[in-house]
Amino acid sequence: MxxxxxxxxxxxxxxxxxxxxxxxxLCNKKQKTGNYAGVTVASHSGNYVYKNExxxxxxxxxxxxxxxxxxEAIFSKYLIDEQKNYAGVVYILEALSLKRGLLLFQQIQDLxxxxxxxxxxxxxxxxxxxxxxxxxxxESLGIRIIQTNAKEQIGIDEIRNAVHNxxxxxxxxxxxxxPNEHRDFIHxxxxxxxxxxxxxxxxxxxxxxxxGRLETVMEQIxxxxxxxxxxxxxxxxxxxxxxxxxxKILNNVISKKPQFKELLTEKLDRVLVHKFWGM
Ligand SMILES: Nc1nc2c(ncn2[C@@H]2O[C@H](COP(=O)(O)OP(=O)(O)OP(=O)(O)O)[C@@H](O)[C@H]2O)c(=O)[nH]1
Ligand SMILES: [Mg+2]
Numbered sequence: 001m002x003x004x005x006x007x008x009x010x011x012x013x014x015x016x017x018x019x020x021x022x023x024x025x026l027c028n029k030k031q032k033t034g035n036y037a038g039v040t041v042a043s044h045s046g047n048y049v050y051k052n053e054x055x056x057x058x059x060x061x062x063x064x065x066x067x068x069x070x071x072e073a074i075f076s077k078y079l080i081d082e083q084k085n086y087a088g089v090v091y092i093l094e095a096l097s098l099k100r101g102l103l104l105f106q107q108i109q110d111l112x113x114x115x116x117x118x119x120x121x122x123x124x125x126x127x128x129x130x131x132x133x134x135x136x137x138x139e140s141l142g143i144r145i146i147q148t149n150a151k152e153q154i155g156i157d158e159i160r161n162a163v164h165n166x167x168x169x170x171x172x173x174x175x176x177x178x179p180n181e182h183r184d185f186i187h188x189x190x191x192x193x194x195x196x197x198x199x200x201x202x203x204x205x206x207x208x209x210x211x212g213r214l215e216t217v218m219e220q221i222x223x224x225x226x227x228x229x230x231x232x233x234x235x236x237x238x239x240x241x242x243x244x245x246x247x248k249i250l251n252n253v254i255s256k257k258p259q260f261k262e263l264l265t266e267k268l269d270r271v272l273v274h275k276f277w278g279m
Contacts, residue, residue, distance in 0.1 A: 006047070006056040008085060009163055012108065013092035014101050015062055018120040020044075021150040022092060023059040026159065050160040058086075065107040066207060066235055080111060080200075088114035088168030090159060095125035095132060098254070102246045103239065105141075106175045110199040114168035115143065118159060123149045129257035137253040143169045174199050175245060179237060182229070206234040 011019045023029070027046035044059040060075050067073035079089070089108060093101040098119075109115060125132060138145045146162060148155030176199055178186045190201035 006054045007087045007163070008056045008058065010058045010060055010079065010086055010089045011092060012060045012063055012079075012089050012104075014094070014097070014104060017092045017094035017097075017101060018148075018150045019059055019061070019092050022090075022118070022120065022148065022156070022159070023057055025150050025153055025156045026055075026057055048160070050164050053164055055160075055163060063104075065104065065111075065203065079108070079113065083113065087163070087166065088116060090116045090118060090163065093117065093119045095119050095121045095130070096128070098132070098250055099243070099246055102249070103242050106242060106246070109171055110174045110176050110197070111203070112170055112172070112197055112200075114170040116146065116159070116162050116168055117141065117143050118146045118148055118155070120148045120150050122147045122154075123152070131255045131257065133253050133255070137249075140249045140252070142171055142173070176202070176238060176242060178202055179241070182234075185229075202234070202238070205229055206231050206238060 011023055013019050023044065023046060027048050029046055044061070046057045046059070048055055048057065062069070062072060063075050064072050065076065067076045078085075091105050091108065093105065105115075105117070119132065119134070122132075134145050134147065144162075144167065146155055146158045148159070150156065174197060178198055182202075186198050186201050186205070189195075189205065190198045193201065193204070195201045195204070
């Protein structure tokens with residue numbers, strides 16, 4: 001992950017969403033991908049040329065904002081501290097698990113990182129009669145959405161085009177609201193540490209000692225509240241709040257057509273509970 005002239009993009013998303021499949025499709029590679037979580041253990045780098053522009057692609061593999069392994073911690077640091085090295089993140093959502101995917105998406109969005117959003121495995125949603133109102137979805141997230149079936153190369157050129165045109169979007173509206181009881185402290189911390197947004201301050205506290213940040217933060221602040229903050233508890237609090245927010249968005253966006261089997265059951269039910277025929 002060295003600084004160079006090529007435009008660099010990072011593929012990020014939850015396990016098994018199709019990052020490596022998108023990576024292979026973009027770079028015309030035939031590397032093996034698996035259908036179980038954690039197949040990509042270390043980050044992979046590849047290249048492609050589109051309209052005379054050379055793009056370097058990094059497949060982030062497994063990643064979390066709150067890292068639980070060395071690999072994740074290295075990538076996390078790169079994502080936050082080395083923004084000048086890359087053009088943006090291509091974030092992959094899986095059509096069938098939007099809720100889980102949006103959690104990580106909004107965390108990265110709240111860090112002020114420019115992103116392009118992809119909903120992959122749209123064929124799986126169609127197969128199950130699940131409709132995603134892409135227009136509404138896109139409006140509520142404030143970002144354009146590219147739909148792909150990476151296995152069949154559908155939508156891959158749209159990603160290439162969006163990357164070429166630098167359609168990465170950075171929002172300044174943070175979706176995570178600091179809980180009331182911590183607001184004063186987080187506010188103080190953000191200005192003390194010179195964070196350009198409060199979520200970064202929240203995250204530095206929630207990270208605990210992993211990146212050696214908490215000690216320095218707390219030593220400098222001498223705040224009674226700081227000593228009572230438990231990082232893991234803050235992470236849980238954040239997750240709960242974010243899921244409430246994500247649920248609200250998805251309720252207006254996802255609908256499910258009943259499948260043939262379900263329609264049949266419904267018809268049978270109607271016959272069975274009929275006031276004359278049913279008992
Ligand atoms: N039906 C369908 N399957 C897909 C699509 N994209 C990927 N897959 C399959 O989904 C599974 C996971 O894909 P990967 O590309 O390995 O996912 P990943 O995000 O790299 O997974 P990790 O590296 O383990 O986090 C594989 O079996 C792929 O063949 C798609 O658009 N449609
Ligand atoms: Mg992978």
